[in-house]
Each structure stands twice: as structure tokens, then as C-alpha cells.
Amino acid sequence: MSLRFSDNKLKEVQQIIARYPEGRQKSALLPVLHLAQQEFGGWLSPETMDYVAGLLQLQPIEVYEVATFYSMYKLKPVGKHLLEVCQTGPCMLNGSEAIVDYIYERLGIRPGETTADGLFTLKTVECLGACGYAPMLQQGKHYREHLTREKIDQLIASCSGQPASAHH
Amino acid sequence: MARKLLLDKAHVPGITTYDVYRREGGYRSVEKALKSMSPDQVTEEVKKSGLRGRGGAGFPTGMKWGFLAKPEGVPRYLVVNADESEPGTFKDRYLMEFIPHLLIEGMITASYALGSNRSYIYIRGEYVWIAEILENAIEEAKANGWLGKNIFGSGFDCDIYVHRGAGAYICGEETALLESLEGKRGNPRIKPPFPAVKGLWGCPTVVNNVETVAAVVPIINEGAEEYAKIGIGKSTGTKLISACGNINKPGVYEIDMTISVEEFIYSDEYCGGLPTGKKLKACIPGGSSVPILPANLLLKTAKGETRMMTYESLADGGFASGSMMGSGGFIVLDDSQCVVRHTYSLARFYRHESCGQCSPCREGTGWMEKILWNIETGKGKLSDIDLLWDIQRKIEGNTICPLGDAAAWPVAAAIRHFRDEFEWHVLHPQEAQTRNYGLMHYADPIHVPNSVMA
Amino acid sequence: MSSETKNSVSTVKLTIDNISVEVPAGTTVLNAARQIGGDVTPPAMCYYSKLEGSGGKCRTCLVEVAAGSAADPRPMPKLVASCRTTVMEGMVVKNITSDKVKDARAGVVEFLLLNHPLDCPVCDQAGECHLQDLGYEHGKEGTRYEFERRTFEKEDIGPYIQLHMTRCILCYRCTYVADQLTDNRVHGVLDRGDHAEISTYISKAIDNNYSGNMIDVCPVGALTDKTFRFKNRVWFTKPMYAHRDCPDCCGKVTLWQRGEEVLRVTARKDEWGEVCSHEGKPGWICNTCRFDKKAASDWVLEGPADVSRHSVISQGHYTGLQKPKETLPEVMGGRAPKLMMDIHDVSEVNKIELSQLPGAATGNDFNSPAAKEA
Incomplete structure (x- = not known):
């Protein structure tokens, strides 16, 4: 079955295109790629990118060039819950490395890896603009800030659909 | 208590909604500008206020507006740079999240001055929820007649759109931002031409930081002269500082640029000092790109004068013994932190964020990261320190955009002021894996020779 | 106005x-x-x-x-x-x-060479590589880089062009060629920073009659002509100006010959290494001229190409060479010198008469049964 946005989402694409002057629909590329990633499994497959190229009347390479440039676009499948831990200077000063280690302790995954059940992917990312609330991670749309071991426990429990266990 | 112009109403309950914001005096600047001032008068007012760009470079805003080309029949654009990504900086996020209408109000007034009928907010992609807050505020403003066609019968049309980036620090550079807004890779453009002549879609464009645009509101409301009275010298008005690192009260503070660095770090009104038992080792006062200073040079200039939280005082001594106000990202390191590891982390950041377009930055940032990692993990050589110095020197000033400088300066400053710590890492590779160098003499009083004082 | x-x-x-x-x-x-x-x-x-x-x-x-x-x-x-x-x-x-x-x-120069393999002896671009010249003229001897270099797999982009990204210096010229000379660009710069690369992303063939010009604009050996790869070293070939009546392009080319054989066809280059202009227009050539017309009879030869005296290619530029006069018989009173040893008696390799081969010598020439028997 070939890929297609729902009618509602197609309407949203038209609204995005309308933010830019006539003939400048290429400007809609970043927002439409966000939408496509959200709708088609959390990552951008070549098929998804080709579909977006068609929607915006672009050459596929123009879409690949952009999709591979920006760190928020995922070019490989990721787990259901993507945990992106900020590791840059200010977060590092406040213990981001210990957070990465603790996630490994809990889930057995290092940055770049996904749990066997496909539930979690761990990534380290560079500064997310939450330096005053360090250490932190981004989970989908949300920032999880002032992280502690307990907060990681809670986060994992809520994503796994289980109550937080007294792990430690 | 210092004067607040931007965040004074940020904690009024419900201020994110139009009704409360308006009741608290919101949108007066738009009324004033559209009803009683010409666009040029607004620009003139901003010039007189002495407002300097709050994104990092500190360029006078009124002058930037004055450079905007105005050819007949060609649209002009205002683009707000909300791609806040400089490590240590999270002030714009705070402003947009807690008092979004202030930005929208500033944008309408600025758009009027510049003749932009279609203005954009380029916000970093990760700030998903803030983009939604801004879109709501725009909806409300439009519903109440502040946006759209012929605003309050002034004949001025204006619409504002939010455009989300997708994860690229480089898009904070204004021409990379414009490329990204055009749906391309965030490769900075080669200047000239400058955006004021050829910007978004080849049209004259002004790109301003969030805080800069928000500051237009008090400038128009209170008048440029009142605004310029706040602060010292060429540092007029108030400045948002986002403080983080090893301090008791990290957060966003609005300062009026009359206080000392020492007061900012230790007073309860601001950072509230360092955690119990910790001593100040170093600080990066203006976002990760600006030079790191050891405690002694941070609190006092090389001449022995008190260092103030102003553009001029933070830069006093040049790069030899000073730093920069930058974007206001204030990062504090206590005595348990390792300067080498922190510098490595920043080098990794810049390598990750280099767009790869020009060779010194593309190749040099990765090289510096690898050498710093060797030093940090006990595999470094003494000659590596000089090599690092030479690499940063060959990147600085030789790249298309300022990211090269931004990557070079932190490494240069770390070696300049903390060379002994780098050498200790090399000479004690095993010990360096188990403990940190500590405070050493970094907080000792600086010897000021008489010749410097004269 | x-x-x-x-x-x-x-x-x-x-x-x-x-x-x-x-x-x-x-x-x-x-x-x-x-x-x-x-x-x-x-x-x-x-x-x-x-x-x-x-x-x-x-x-x-x-x-x-x-x-x-x-x-x-x-x-x-x-x-x-x-x-x-x-x-x-x-x-x-x-x-x-x-x-x-x-x-x-x-x-x-040091930055550009940082991740560039220093294996000019096995690179097809050697002798006409701008990075080689740059390194020679403006670089320092030796490198201070002690880390592993970035490498990529070689990639065929279509039947005629090979991309070896390891050698690329990201000049972007080939993407401009694709944008400005061809109607559908299928390759571009992907990823960013020090892992940026030229690619088609999904291994697409570049199928366009002007795509070959990407080879001519590439300053290094990242994009090479598959019909010429490893056939010869450029300094052993003889560059000749030639033209043909081409319906698609200007038809003005340089033939790179060995004997009568045409090993390679390129656009003509000026002293800055750029394609020459003809009547005010850049002399880009089409793929038919470049890849298909490999017989001397396809072309009208004009004469030797202009090659800078400083270029290594000028070393093999033997057209118009005057053989020095044989002076030995003169001084020996009309007698020819006596041959003390025939090299072919003692050397396997030299049993092959290189000058008799139709093209460049390859390993096969030496390994073939004919060579063994010769």
C-alpha cells in the first residue's frame, strides 16, 4: 500500500504551505517533514521522503539533503519511546553522564541502541536549551527536566505501562 | 530591586492569555506606533534607545534596521530568531513560554517600522510546546484585530507565522536561518550580500533575536530616553541572563546592567551563590562560545576593577583577560569540575553542529575534539596543547560564518587560562582519571602591575 | 537606462x-x-x-x-x-x-588534507589533481593528524561515473553542474559537518547527457571516468585537441591518446583548470562525445593540446619531438657499437615490446602465455 496522509493531515499540509508566499512551498519542507515523521512511524523512510517530495513538488534529493542535515529527523526506525539525553557542557556539569549510565543500568541500552522489545531508544544529543533545568532529556514533544534516578524510574514505568517499582 | 521591563508581568496569573496581557497594559506600543508615529519614527526611537542585539553579537538594533533596503514593490521581511541553541542560553524560551504576547506585540511594532507585512518566528524545532503557545497567542492577537489587514484602520497589514526548525545550532546564524526558512539545509550564506539587501527569498530582511524584538515594547511605551537611562554607557536597558551550571538558583534573570558579576553570582536575588562547600572555579559569562574566565579574572578585571554585568565590562581586557556578554548564557563551574572535560564537551558540540560547508570548520572542529578526548582520557602529549592552540588559531577568522570562531574561542580561552590543568592531565594521565585538578590558584588575587594601572 | x-x-x-x-x-x-x-x-x-x-x-x-x-x-x-x-x-x-x-x-591545505587519503600513487587523478598541486605549492611537508581518516565505500553512480567519497573535499561543484546543466539533479550533499557526503542517498544512477561534466569540474579524484579508470597515467598520454560536429554540445574536446588509441575524452581546460569557453559559452561536452566516441576516426584532430610546462602531463607530450642525431657511428668511423648484452635475454618483463602494444600495458600482457613464450 502506498503512503498517504489522511485528509485531515493533507488539509494541515495546505495550511502550512499557505504560511509562505505563492510559489515558495519549498519553505514548507521542514514542517511537513515533522508531520510526516509523526504520522509515518516516527522516522523518515525513503518512501516517506519521496512522498513529501511529491507533495511539495520537489526533487527527492532536495528532501534527502534536508532530512539528513537536521538532527530531529530520524532516518532509521526508533523505539516507541525515544529518550534523548542532552550531554553538552551545562548538562554535563550537572550529571548528564550519570543519567546516561543509569538508563543503561535500567534498560541495558547505550546511546544509539534500542531495547529488544522495541519500546525504548536511547540517544545522546547536543544542547536542547534547558541548561538551567539540567540534567534533562527530551521524550517526544516533552522535556523531562531536573532528572534524578527516581524520575528516570517513573518515566520508564509510565512508558512501560507499569507502576513505578522500588527498583533501588 | 532592579528594574524589570520584560519579565515584570511574566508571573501575573493568566498572562499567557490575551485578555490578561491586554488588561496589564499589553499592546499599548502597537497602538502608540500605529496611531501616532511613522515607521521611521519608530526606527529612530529604537536607534536612540541604544538597544543592542540580544542574540550574541550586540550589534545596535536601530542601525541594523536603518540598513534595510527599501526598493519599490519588493516585500520586506522581519524574521525573529528564536533558534536558541547556544549552550548555556535558555532566556528566549522563558520569555516565549511565560509571556508570549510580549514577543508578538514587539513583532507587530517592529514589522510596522520595517514595513514587513509577513513576519516569521523561526523557533528551534525541539521547542514544540512553545511553538504551540506562540501560535495560540498569534490566533488571539488576530482575533482581537492586532494582526491581519488594515490593523485598526492604519492601512498597515501584518501577519505572523511560526516556523519550526529541526535541530541545528547553525540555524541561529542569520543567513543559515534564512536558508532553513526557505526549506533548505542550514548552510550559512556567503556575505555580502547581507540580509538587509538580499535576505528571505532574495528580499530585504531583518533578523532579530526574540529578546531584542521584545525590548521594542518598553522602548516605544516609555520612550527611548527613559530606556537609555537604564544601564551604564553603551549597555542600555535590561538584559535577560540565563544562569546555569553549579549555582543554587539556576534560572532566567532580568538585570539592568548596573550590577557586578560578584553580586549576580552570590546575591539571593540572582544565582544565590554556589552549593554549600563549593568554590567558584570558572565561568563562561555569555554562552559557550565566549571565553571562559577563571574566578579571579571573572570578578575583577586585569586592572583590578570590579567586573560589571555590562557589555563593556565583561569584554574589558579583550580576549587576553576578558570575555563577552554574548547571548547572556551564564555558565558557572565550581571547584569539582574539570576544565579539560568541559572544553571537550563543548568541542564535541561544535563538531556536531558544524554545517560542513567550509573546510577549516568542518575538519578543524573534529580534530580539536579528538585531541581533547585524548588529553582527557590520559593519552595526550604536551605537544597536543600547542597543536590545539594552532588549530583553533587557523580556524578563527577563516570561516564563512562565526561558528568557526565560536568553536575556536572556548578552546583558546581554556588553554590561555587553564594551561596548567591541561599539562597536569598529560603529565598525570592515571591520576587524572580518578580525580580532578581542583581549584588550584584560579581564585587567587591577580597581581596587577603598576604599569597596567597607569 | x-x-x-x-x-x-x-x-x-x-x-x-x-x-x-x-x-x-x-x-x-x-x-x-x-x-x-x-x-x-x-x-x-x-x-x-x-x-x-x-x-x-x-x-x-x-x-x-x-x-x-x-x-x-x-x-x-x-x-x-x-x-x-x-x-x-x-x-x-x-x-x-x-x-x-x-x-x-x-x-x-592541512585541513583539506586531514581526511584526504595520501595515496596519490594509486589515485587516478594524480597528475591532474588540484589538491595535489595545492599541497605541493602551499602546504607543509608532513601531517600533524594522528587519527584514522574518514573513509567511504566506492559507489557507481551510473555506468560512466564512479564516486569515491573518501577523496571528496566537498567543493559542491558537481552539485552546481547537476543544478545548472542537467534538468533533474539526483545527487547532492547529504548529512552535515565532518560526515557530510556527496551521494544520491538511494544509489540512483545519474542519467543525464551532461552528467559527465561533473568529472571535469571535480578538483580531486572523487568523481572519475569509469571508461578511463586505471587505463593509464595521464602523463603517459598525449592530449590532443579535436572536434566533431555534435548535435548536442560544442563538440570541442581534448582527446587523451596513447598511440592512435583514444583512452579518454574531456572538455578542454584553460590555465585555471576550468573548461574553456568557446564563443563566449562554457565548453561543456555531452556524454556521447565523452564516453561513446572513443575512436580517433570519430574526431577531427586539431593538434597538440596546450599543456602548462609545469604540469607533469607535459612530460609525456612527445608530439613534435626531434630525435637527437645518432652521433656514435660518426665518432666510431661508421661502425655501429657492439651490443654487449641483449636485455631480452635476461629479463622476463622486457620480452614484451611495449612500443608494439596497441594500448597501455597491463598485467595481462605480462602474464599471458604469449608473453611467457616470447
């Missing part, structure tokens, strides 16, 4: 390394320097005058502007890319007379 003012092009005077030059207003510093020529001309790895928008990226052409113009004689605070800086009346430019420039350029 009246036709008079349109036709009268105003000119601008400036000095580059103390040499005065007068050029039309709007000229770049680099092109002004090219008018002077010689060492005063900054090297350029990414700029290509026939490709709009190129330049500014490699930073090899950085120069110092000691005075911005007569009206505003302040120096420019940073070195500027001469390929993207427009001349001003009274501008004072320093290139090889500036220590800052020499230092920065050596740095740029």
Missing part, C-alpha cells in the same frame, strides 16, 4: 601584491588576480567561474585586504575569500606578500 551607459563599462583600479590592475566594476578579486596571472593568483578549489553560486567554501583563496577602497581605506578585519569579494576602486590586496595569508592558506 540609455544604451550608451549600458555599453560603457566602468572600470576599477586596484593593486594585488603591489601590482596594479584595471578590471571592469563588479569583477571579483580572484578574477582580477587571474588577469595578472602567475603566483599572484590565489588558488581556488571550490570556485568555478562557469558555475553560478560556486565558491567561498574551501577558503584556499583567502586574501588580505589592506585597504578596502580609496573612499574607505580601512583594512578589512578578517581575511576574505577573493572569489566572492568584489573589487573596489583603490583597493589594496595582499596575497603572497601577506604572512597572514600564507599562514592561513597552509592551515587550509
Whole structure:
């Protein structure tokens, strides 16, 4: 079955295109790629990118060039819950490395890896603009800030659909 | 208590909604500008206020507006740079999240001055929820007649759109931002031409930081002269500082640029000092790109004068013994932190964020990261320190955009002021894996020779 | 605008390394320097005058502007890319007379070579590689880089072109060719920073009649002609100007011959390594001329190509060679010298008469049964 946005989402694409002057629909590329990633499994497959190229009347390479440039676009499948831990200077000063280690302790995954059940992917990312609330991670749309071991426990429990266990 | 112009109403309950914001005096600047001032008068007012760009470079805003080309029949654009990504900086996020209408109000007034009928907010992609807050505020403003066609019968049309980036620090550079807004890779453009002549879609464009645009509101409301009275010298008005690192009260503070660095770090009104038992080792006062200073040079200039939280005082001594106000990202390191590891982390950041377009930055940032990692993990050589110095020197000033400088300066400053710590890492590779160098003499009083004082 | 003012092009005077030059207003510093020529001309790895928008990226052409113009004689605070800086009346430019420039350029050369394999002996571009020349002329001996170099797998992009990304210096020229000469660009620059690469992303063949020009603009051995790869070293070939009546392109080419055999066809290049212009138009050639017309009979030969005397290619430029007079019989009173030892008696290798081979010698020539028996 070939890929297609729902009618509602197609309407949203038209609204995005309308933010830019006539003939400048290429400007809609970043927002439409966000939408496509959200709708088609959390990552951008070549098929998804080709579909977006068609929607915006672009050459596929123009879409690949952009999709591979920006760190928020995922070019490989990721787990259901993507945990992106900020590791840059200010977060590092406040213990981001210990957070990465603790996630490994809990889930057995290092940055770049996904749990066997496909539930979690761990990534380290560079500064997310939450330096005053360090250490932190981004989970989908949300920032999880002032992280502690307990907060990681809670986060994992809520994503796994289980109550937080007294792990430690 | 210092004067607040931007965040004074940020904690009024419900201020994110139009009704409360308006009741608290919101949108007066738009009324004033559209009803009683010409666009040029607004620009003139901003010039007189002495407002300097709050994104990092500190360029006078009124002058930037004055450079905007105005050819007949060609649209002009205002683009707000909300791609806040400089490590240590999270002030714009705070402003947009807690008092979004202030930005929208500033944008309408600025758009009027510049003749932009279609203005954009380029916000970093990760700030998903803030983009939604801004879109709501725009909806409300439009519903109440502040946006759209012929605003309050002034004949001025204006619409504002939010455009989300997708994860690229480089898009904070204004021409990379414009490329990204055009749906391309965030490769900075080669200047000239400058955006004021050829910007978004080849049209004259002004790109301003969030805080800069928000500051237009008090400038128009209170008048440029009142605004310029706040602060010292060429540092007029108030400045948002986002403080983080090893301090008791990290957060966003609005300062009026009359206080000392020492007061900012230790007073309860601001950072509230360092955690119990910790001593100040170093600080990066203006976002990760600006030079790191050891405690002694941070609190006092090389001449022995008190260092103030102003553009001029933070830069006093040049790069030899000073730093920069930058974007206001204030990062504090206590005595348990390792300067080498922190510098490595920043080098990794810049390598990750280099767009790869020009060779010194593309190749040099990765090289510096690898050498710093060797030093940090006990595999470094003494000659590596000089090599690092030479690499940063060959990147600085030789790249298309300022990211090269931004990557070079932190490494240069770390070696300049903390060379002994780098050498200790090399000479004690095993010990360096188990403990940190500590405070050493970094907080000792600086010897000021008489010749410097004269 | 009246036709008079349109036709009268105003000119601008400036000095580059103390040499005065007068050029039309709007000229770049680099092109002004090219008018002077010689060492005063900054090297350029990414700029290509026939490709709009190129330049500014490699930073090899950085120069110092000691005075911005007569009206505003302040120096420019940073070195500027001469390929993207427009001349001003009274501008004072320093290139090889500036220590800052020499230092920065050596740095740029080092950066460009950082991840570039230093295996010129096995690279097909050797002898006509701009990076090789740049390293020789502006680099330092030895590298200070002690880490593993970035490598990529070789990739065929279509039947005629091979991409070896490991050698790429990201000049972007090939993407400009694809944008400006072909109707559908299928390759581009993917990813970012030090892992940026030229790719089609999903291994697509570049199928366009002008795609071969990407090979000609590539300053290094990243894009090579698969019909020529490893057939010969360029300095053993004989570059000849030739033309044919081509319905698609200008048909003016350089044939790279060995004997009568045409090993390779390229566009003609000027002294800056760019394709020559013919009647004011860049002399891009089509893929038919480049890849399919490999017989000398396809072409009208014009004569030897202009090759710089400094180029290694000029070493094999044996057309018009005059054989020195045999003097031995003269001094020996008409007798020929006695052959003391026939090399073919003792050497396996030399049993092959190289000069008799139809093309370049390969391993097969030496390993074939005929060679063994010979």
C-alpha cells in the first residue's frame, strides 16, 4: 500500500504551505517533514521522503539533503519511546553522564541502541536549551527536566505501562 | 530591586492569555506606533534607545534596521530568531513560554517600522510546546484585530507565522536561518550580500533575536530616553541572563546592567551563590562560545576593577583577560569540575553542529575534539596543547560564518587560562582519571602591575 | 537606462601584491588576480567561474585586504575569500606578500588534507589533481593528524561515473553542474559537518547527457571516468585537441591518446583548470562525445593540446619531438657499437615490446602465455 496522509493531515499540509508566499512551498519542507515523521512511524523512510517530495513538488534529493542535515529527523526506525539525553557542557556539569549510565543500568541500552522489545531508544544529543533545568532529556514533544534516578524510574514505568517499582 | 521591563508581568496569573496581557497594559506600543508615529519614527526611537542585539553579537538594533533596503514593490521581511541553541542560553524560551504576547506585540511594532507585512518566528524545532503557545497567542492577537489587514484602520497589514526548525545550532546564524526558512539545509550564506539587501527569498530582511524584538515594547511605551537611562554607557536597558551550571538558583534573570558579576553570582536575588562547600572555579559569562574566565579574572578585571554585568565590562581586557556578554548564557563551574572535560564537551558540540560547508570548520572542529578526548582520557602529549592552540588559531577568522570562531574561542580561552590543568592531565594521565585538578590558584588575587594601572 | 551607459563599462583600479590592475566594476578579486596571472593568483578549489553560486567554501583563496577602497581605506578585519569579494576602486590586496595569508592558506591545505587519503600513487587523478598541486605549492611537508581518516565505500553512480567519497573535499561543484546543466539533479550533499557526503542517498544512477561534466569540474579524484579508470597515467598520454560536429554540445574536446588509441575524452581546460569557453559559452561536452566516441576516426584532430610546462602531463607530450642525431657511428668511423648484452635475454618483463602494444600495458600482457613464450 502506498503512503498517504489522511485528509485531515493533507488539509494541515495546505495550511502550512499557505504560511509562505505563492510559489515558495519549498519553505514548507521542514514542517511537513515533522508531520510526516509523526504520522509515518516516527522516522523518515525513503518512501516517506519521496512522498513529501511529491507533495511539495520537489526533487527527492532536495528532501534527502534536508532530512539528513537536521538532527530531529530520524532516518532509521526508533523505539516507541525515544529518550534523548542532552550531554553538552551545562548538562554535563550537572550529571548528564550519570543519567546516561543509569538508563543503561535500567534498560541495558547505550546511546544509539534500542531495547529488544522495541519500546525504548536511547540517544545522546547536543544542547536542547534547558541548561538551567539540567540534567534533562527530551521524550517526544516533552522535556523531562531536573532528572534524578527516581524520575528516570517513573518515566520508564509510565512508558512501560507499569507502576513505578522500588527498583533501588 | 532592579528594574524589570520584560519579565515584570511574566508571573501575573493568566498572562499567557490575551485578555490578561491586554488588561496589564499589553499592546499599548502597537497602538502608540500605529496611531501616532511613522515607521521611521519608530526606527529612530529604537536607534536612540541604544538597544543592542540580544542574540550574541550586540550589534545596535536601530542601525541594523536603518540598513534595510527599501526598493519599490519588493516585500520586506522581519524574521525573529528564536533558534536558541547556544549552550548555556535558555532566556528566549522563558520569555516565549511565560509571556508570549510580549514577543508578538514587539513583532507587530517592529514589522510596522520595517514595513514587513509577513513576519516569521523561526523557533528551534525541539521547542514544540512553545511553538504551540506562540501560535495560540498569534490566533488571539488576530482575533482581537492586532494582526491581519488594515490593523485598526492604519492601512498597515501584518501577519505572523511560526516556523519550526529541526535541530541545528547553525540555524541561529542569520543567513543559515534564512536558508532553513526557505526549506533548505542550514548552510550559512556567503556575505555580502547581507540580509538587509538580499535576505528571505532574495528580499530585504531583518533578523532579530526574540529578546531584542521584545525590548521594542518598553522602548516605544516609555520612550527611548527613559530606556537609555537604564544601564551604564553603551549597555542600555535590561538584559535577560540565563544562569546555569553549579549555582543554587539556576534560572532566567532580568538585570539592568548596573550590577557586578560578584553580586549576580552570590546575591539571593540572582544565582544565590554556589552549593554549600563549593568554590567558584570558572565561568563562561555569555554562552559557550565566549571565553571562559577563571574566578579571579571573572570578578575583577586585569586592572583590578570590579567586573560589571555590562557589555563593556565583561569584554574589558579583550580576549587576553576578558570575555563577552554574548547571548547572556551564564555558565558557572565550581571547584569539582574539570576544565579539560568541559572544553571537550563543548568541542564535541561544535563538531556536531558544524554545517560542513567550509573546510577549516568542518575538519578543524573534529580534530580539536579528538585531541581533547585524548588529553582527557590520559593519552595526550604536551605537544597536543600547542597543536590545539594552532588549530583553533587557523580556524578563527577563516570561516564563512562565526561558528568557526565560536568553536575556536572556548578552546583558546581554556588553554590561555587553564594551561596548567591541561599539562597536569598529560603529565598525570592515571591520576587524572580518578580525580580532578581542583581549584588550584584560579581564585587567587591577580597581581596587577603598576604599569597596567597607569 | 540609455544604451550608451549600458555599453560603457566602468572600470576599477586596484593593486594585488603591489601590482596594479584595471578590471571592469563588479569583477571579483580572484578574477582580477587571474588577469595578472602567475603566483599572484590565489588558488581556488571550490570556485568555478562557469558555475553560478560556486565558491567561498574551501577558503584556499583567502586574501588580505589592506585597504578596502580609496573612499574607505580601512583594512578589512578578517581575511576574505577573493572569489566572492568584489573589487573596489583603490583597493589594496595582499596575497603572497601577506604572512597572514600564507599562514592561513597552509592551515587550509592541512585541513583539506586531514581526511584526504595520501595515496596519490594509486589515485587516478594524480597528475591532474588540484589538491595535489595545492599541497605541493602551499602546504607543509608532513601531517600533524594522528587519527584514522574518514573513509567511504566506492559507489557507481551510473555506468560512466564512479564516486569515491573518501577523496571528496566537498567543493559542491558537481552539485552546481547537476543544478545548472542537467534538468533533474539526483545527487547532492547529504548529512552535515565532518560526515557530510556527496551521494544520491538511494544509489540512483545519474542519467543525464551532461552528467559527465561533473568529472571535469571535480578538483580531486572523487568523481572519475569509469571508461578511463586505471587505463593509464595521464602523463603517459598525449592530449590532443579535436572536434566533431555534435548535435548536442560544442563538440570541442581534448582527446587523451596513447598511440592512435583514444583512452579518454574531456572538455578542454584553460590555465585555471576550468573548461574553456568557446564563443563566449562554457565548453561543456555531452556524454556521447565523452564516453561513446572513443575512436580517433570519430574526431577531427586539431593538434597538440596546450599543456602548462609545469604540469607533469607535459612530460609525456612527445608530439613534435626531434630525435637527437645518432652521433656514435660518426665518432666510431661508421661502425655501429657492439651490443654487449641483449636485455631480452635476461629479463622476463622486457620480452614484451611495449612500443608494439596497441594500448597501455597491463598485467595481462605480462602474464599471458604469449608473453611467457616470447
